[in-house]
Amino acid sequence: MNLNEESLQKIAELSRLKIDPKDIQNFLTDFNKVLNYVDTITELNVSSVSDEDLYPNEGNSVRPDKAKEGLSRSQIESFAPSFQNGYFVVPKVIET
Amino acid sequence: MKELWKLKYSDIKKGLNSGEFTPTDLAQSLISRIEAEDSKIKAFLSWEKESILKAAAESTERRKSGKPLSEFDGIPIGVKDNICIENTITSCASKILENYRSPFHATAIEKLLAKGFVLIPRANMDEFAMGSSTENSAYQVTKNPFDTARIPGGSSGGSAAAVAASFVPVALGSDTGGSVRQPASLCGIYGLKPTYGTVSRYGLVAYASSLDQIGPLSKDIDGIIDVYSVISGKDQRDATSKNIPAFDPSKVKELPWKGLKIGKMKITSEIEPDVAKAYESLLAELESKGAQLIDLDFSLLSNSIPIYYIIATAECSSNLSRFDGIRFGQRKDPSGKLDDLYVTSRSEGFGKEVQRRILLGTFSLSAGYYDAYYGRAQKARVLIKKEYEGYFSKVDLILQPTSPTTAFKVGEKTSDPIQMYKADILTTSVNLAGVPAMSVPIGTDSKGLPIGLQITAPALHEDKIFGFAKMISDWASKVELPETIK
Numbered sequence: 075m076n077l078n079e080e081s082l083q084k085i086a087e088l089s090r091l092k093i094d095p096k097d098i099q100n101f102l103t104d105f106n107k108v109l110n111y112v113d114t115i116t117e118l119n120v121s122s123v124s125d126e127d128l129y130p131n132e133g134n135s136v137r138p139d140k141a142k143e144g145l146s147r148s149q150i151e152s153f154a155p156s157f158q159n160g161y162f163v164v165p166k167v168i169e170t
Numbered sequence: 171m172k173e174l175w176k177l178k179y180s181d182i183k184k185g186l187n188s189g190e191f192t193p194t195d196l197a198q199s200l201i202s203r204i205e206a207e208d209s210k211i212k213a214f215l216s217w218e219k220e221s222i223l224k225a226a227a228e229s230t231e232r233r234k235s236g237k238p239l240s241e242f243d244g245i246p247i248g249v250k251d252n253i254c255i256e257n258t259i260t261s262c263a264s265k266i267l268e269n270y271r272s273p274f275h276a277t278a279i280e281k282l283l284a285k286g287f288v289l290i291p292r293a294n295m296d297e298f299a300m301g302s303s304t305e306n307s308a309y310q311v312t313k314n315p316f317d318t319a320r321i322p323g324g325s326s327g328g329s330a331a332a333v334a335a336s337f338v339p340v341a342l343g344s345d346t347g348g349s350v351r352q353p354a355s356l357c358g359i360y361g362l363k364p365t366y367g368t369v370s371r372y373g374l375v376a377y378a379s380s381l382d383q384i385g386p387l388s389k390d391i392d393g394i395i396d397v398y399s400v401i402s403g404k405d406q407r408d409a410t411s412k413n414i415p416a417f418d419p420s421k422v423k424e425l426p427w428k429g430l431k432i433g434k435m436k437i438t439s440e441i442e443p444d445v446a447k448a449y450e451s452l453l454a455e456l457e458s459k460g461a462q463l464i465d466l467d468f469s470l471l472s473n474s475i476p477i478y479y480i481i482a483t484a485e486c487s488s489n490l491s492r493f494d495g496i497r498f499g500q501r502k503d504p505s506g507k508l509d510d511l512y513v514t515s516r517s518e519g520f521g522k523e524v525q526r527r528i529l530l531g532t533f534s535l536s537a538g539y540y541d542a543y544y545g546r547a548q549k550a551r552v553l554i555k556k557e558y559e560g561y562f563s564k565v566d567l568i569l570q571p572t573s574p575t576t577a578f579k580v581g582e583k584t585s586d587p588i589q590m591y592k593a594d595i596l597t598t599s600v601n602l603a604g605v606p607a608m609s610v611p612i613g614t615d616s617k618g619l620p621i622g623l624q625i626t627a628p629a630l631h632e633d634k635i636f637g638f639a640k641m642i643s644d645w646a647s648k649v650e651l652p653e654t655i656k
Contacts, residue, residue, distance in 0.1 A: 082529070089487060089532045090494070090512045091525055101526070104587055108530060111588050112476040116542055120549035127552045135409040149273040155501035162496055165508045 075113060076106045174199035179245075179339040179393030186244050192233065193244025197226035197288060200246055204337045210318055212310045213332035215251055215263065215292045222246070225288045232286065242396060243286030248332040248341030251292040252299055253384065254373040255279050262375050263307035264297045266499045266519025276373020277408070278342065278384050278401040285400050290338050294328030297521045298490065299344055299377040301325050302352060302593035305584055306523045313580070314357060316619055320577040323353030323593075326387065330357040333387050340393040342384055342401075346377050347478050348572075348597025350385040351609040355572035355622025358611045360394050360639070360646075361387040363597075365629045366604035367412035369398075370405030378485035379410070381478075381601040391639045391646075394608065395419050398632065414630070421633040424641050425566070428460035433565035435468050440574045440595060444615035449571050452612050452623060452645060464565050470557050473550065474599035475591055479527075480534050480547035481602070486524075487531030493519065526587065551602050558603040558628075567638055568626040570596050572609040576619035600626055608635045611646050 077085075082102055086093050093101050147160055156163040174196050177185065185191050201219055208214055229244035238244075249255060252262045254272035256279075261267040279289065296306040304312040304327025312327045314320040315335040322331040326343025330353035333341050343350040345363035354361025362385045369384045376382060386397035396419065403416035434453055437446045457463055495501040495515025502514040520528070534543035561568060574595055583589040600607040606629070609622040623642075627634045639646070 077533070085529050085533050085536065088536065089525075089528050090491075090509075090516050091520070091528065092513050092517045093525075094517075097522075101522075104526060105529060108479070108526065108587055108591075109533075111591070112479050112530075112534075112543070115473060115476045115480065115546055115550055118473060118546070118550050118553075120546055120553065123549040123552045128548060135411075137406050145273050153270055153273065153498045155495060155497075155499070164496060165503065165506050165511055167508050 075109060077102070077109065175203040175336045177339070178389045179396075180390050182245060182339045183241065183392070183396070186233070187241055189233075193226040193229035193288065194223070196244065197222055197246060200290075200337060207335060208337065210313065211315055211331050211335050211337075212312050213248075213293060213328045213335060213337055214290075215261070215294050215307075215309055215328070216259070217290060217292065222288060222290055229286050229288060239284065239286035242400065244288060245286075245340070246288045246290050246338050247282060247397070248293045248329050248338040249279070249289055249291040250295050250326050250329050250341070250343050252295060252344055252375040253279060253342055254375070255289060255291055258291055260375065261292070262298045263295045263309060264519065264521065264524070265308045266493050266515070268500055270499055272373070274373065276384075277370035277405045279373065281401050282397075287400075290332075293326070293332055293341060293343075296325035296327070296523070298375070298486070298524050299325040299346055299349055299382075300486070300523050300527055302348070302590050303578075303583065304328060304331075304353070305580065306521060308521055311580055314577045314619075316358065317577065317617070320579050320619070321356070323356035323573070323577065325349040325353075326361075327353045329387050330354055330359060330361065333357070333359050333389055340386055340388040340397055342397070343387055344374055344377075345383055345385050345601065346381045346482060347601050348594040350387060351572050351597050351607060351622070351624060352594055354387050354609040355611075355624075356577040356620060358614075358620030358622075359387055359389050360391055360608060360610055361385060362394050362398060362608040362632070362635075363600060363606060364398060364402065364632060365412075365606045366601070367410050368402045368414065368417070368630070368632075370401075370408040370411050372405055372407040376485075376489040378482035379489060380485060381482055383601075391636060391643060395422060395636050417632060422636040422640070423633070425634065425637050427456075427641070430461040430567075431565040432456060432461050432463050433466040433561050433568040434463050435466060435570050440592070441571055442575045442615070445571045445574065445576065445621050448613035448615075448621045449569075449623065452642070453569070455645070466561055466565070466568065470553060471599040472595075474554060474602055475595055477547045477550045477554065478594075478598040478602060479530065479591065480543050481551060483527045483531035484535050484544050485531070487528045487535065490520070490524070490528055495519075523587075554599050554602045555604070558599075558605055562628040566627075567634060570624045570626070572596060572622035572624040576615045576617070576621060596624060600624075605629050606632050606635060608639060610639050610642065612642070
């Protein structure tokens with residue numbers, strides 16, 4: 075199958091990515107090449123695979139329910155792009 | 171002082187344990203080698219001389235006082251830039267994590283430090299481990315030490331080139347679809363993709379969580395066995411970690427040639443003639459020693475690249491959604507609006523190949539396409555697993571070339587994503603099935619470029635791979651690495 079520019083822009087929006095307008099044609103060409111390549115799997119017969127095969131019950135992996143020390147506030151501050159008084163700073167999302 | 175950098179892993183270990191030289195002597199020799207030659211290879215994104223010498227000095231002290239942490243104390247190890255080391259930049263060769271200093275160690279790193287290994291980060295890679303040539307790094311292209319006009323393979327190309335160029339005796343990489351084995355093959359060294367779940371992924375920046383696995387690269391088999399025995403074993407912090415103890419090196423035993431059943435593949439047009447020749451001569455040698463060769467039908471596995479790309483990109487679109495400019499990494503805030511912050515931080519922070527894979531993953535997970543692509547790929551993956559189970563009911567090991575070609579030229583495949591993806595055509599199915607496989611050098615082509623053999627075993631049977639690799643070590647030792655870099 076082939077995607078058109080509109081569909082690619084929709085996927086980009088869902089991915090929180092913006093494709094530079096000057097790159098869009100190249101991106102679309104490459105993307106469609108890849109899509110046509112992976113399209114071969116639509117011809118594979120997978121009817122023999124059951125849901126049990128797909129989600130085998132291997133049990134859960136659980137840890138003891140014990141409180142442990144996590145990262146300190148100063149460690150978080152050291153890698154956060156913007157951090158104030160113990161909070162990550164984000165742009166205003168609610169208009170007052 | 172002897173040029174210690176020339177020594178292979180096993181000689182380094184011997185020399186340190188006999189007291190022939192100290193960890194500091196060794197670190198200084200490797201540093202001078204890196205300083206002299208890495209400008210031609212570009213294996214490392216950055217490295218801190220002081221911290222390497224400090225760790226080596228501490229190890230020297232421990233050895234002097236008769237209290238080494240282990241027989242490995244003082245052995246230097248290169249680390250790929252997607253494995254977290256506390257207070258060290260872990261950028262995944264990306265712009266978006268350019269200044270990210272990890273606040274914690276990956277479990278594999280903790281285990282290496284507990285045994286006294288000296289860490290040499292940050293080996294270059296394809297951005298977020300996405301690529302087959304180390305040309306997708308946001309910073310630099312790593313070159314193949316055999317021919318600097320060529321690529322070292324990817325995505326652990328920095329780790330592989332660092333070992334091949336004698337900057338480090340052993341290194342850590344990560345393998346999602348062949349990213350340890352393919353560069354090991356193109357750089358003439360050993361590289362292991364362990365059974366999924368045997369090495370903790372805690373602290374490995376995720377690309378595709380159900381496929382990723384940390385693995386060692388080394389010039390000799392002992393380096394692989396030792397590092398794997400140190401980093402493997404159950405980790406409470408990784409829910410996919412198998413409930414097994416660390417690998418016991420005493421389990422490695424040479425296998426009996428007579429009656430050894432080896433699965434082989436039919437040579438297709440995708441395999442370069444020199445690669446096919448090296449592979450077939452090895453098979454003939456094995457047969458003459460009493461091994462039984464059994465033809466396997468790999469027709470289903472030929473679909474593994476499309477299956478791999480759908481599953482891997484779906485997981486990558488989810489894993490990389492955490493890079494949003496809010497909590498860590500690069501932040502671009504052009505208009506003061508939250509959506510713009512996300513979009514601009516990600517669009518400027520991720521390279522083109524990463525963006526292409528995020529888009530493909532978002533596409534295959536989106537409503538309307540999920541059943542046809544992602545759902546179907548998951549079912550096809552089950553068939554691949556069953557296919558391997560079928561093979562291993564008939565054979566002990568499967569042998570294939572690791573890569574269909576030897577190292578290609580820088581820039582040769584960058585304009586065509588499909589050609590680049592096909593570099594991993596023989597390795598991806600191993601990750602889909604979760605079984606272990608290792609690349610071993612078996613020869614060179616007419617240009618003197620290395621050729622690797624992929625040895626695949628049933629899950630949790632790394633011992634068979636290592637035993638077999640030891641049996642063919644004479645063959646592997648025919649591949650001489652260049653002493654000087656062209």
